[in-house]
Amino acid sequence: MRRVEATSFRGSPQQYVAQIRVTTEEVEDRWGPSELTQDDLGEWFTFVFALNGGILAALVRELDNAPAPGYILTAIGGVNLNQVLEDFLAECSLDSERVLHRATE
Template identity: 40%
Template sequence: MPDFAGLYRIPDGELPLRDIRYLALVQVDLIALYRRWGRPDVGLDSLAEWLCFAFALPGGGVFVFQREAYNPPTPGFLLSANQVLFSADAAQRLVEALDIPEAALIEVSPEAAV
């Protein structure tokens, strides 16, 4: 299991997008993320403009918290991760590693819950 204490921010552009997939929905306040981890990166795709907080762990785990910038369909953030971190246990540990007490895991992808 990766070292969750070694969590650090990376630029959104460094995420290997082909290796990242949806893991969980997380209830965490944008301002709380901003205060703890700095300004979000802003990404753009054919669907929307996204606020992104991308992270890496020693040992190769990468993940991102993201949500639509202007019309988010949920109050939380989508958590997407690479295969190294693709499990329900890792999702819970990533939320805890954010160091934001009010952050909570709302749901985990059925693919990761298996």
């Protein structure tokens, strides 16, 4: 897994994968500063990754009004959401107990 620029995270569909319990400090300590992106809902802390299998995944958190703790994991394309989550957790060595909610629940 490698970090890529947020501008690489384009395409559709963009799919919700999971809610992950991590803090901004944890993510920045590991992968460097967030990029700020913006959409119709507001500004977002954004970390984009190319997983080893080629899937693009992003950790995002609303900057000002985050409705829940942690970060949202999203992916681009018609991908297997469970596989994306498993790959992401394995490639960044996060424990599955960090998953607060899965798209498939």
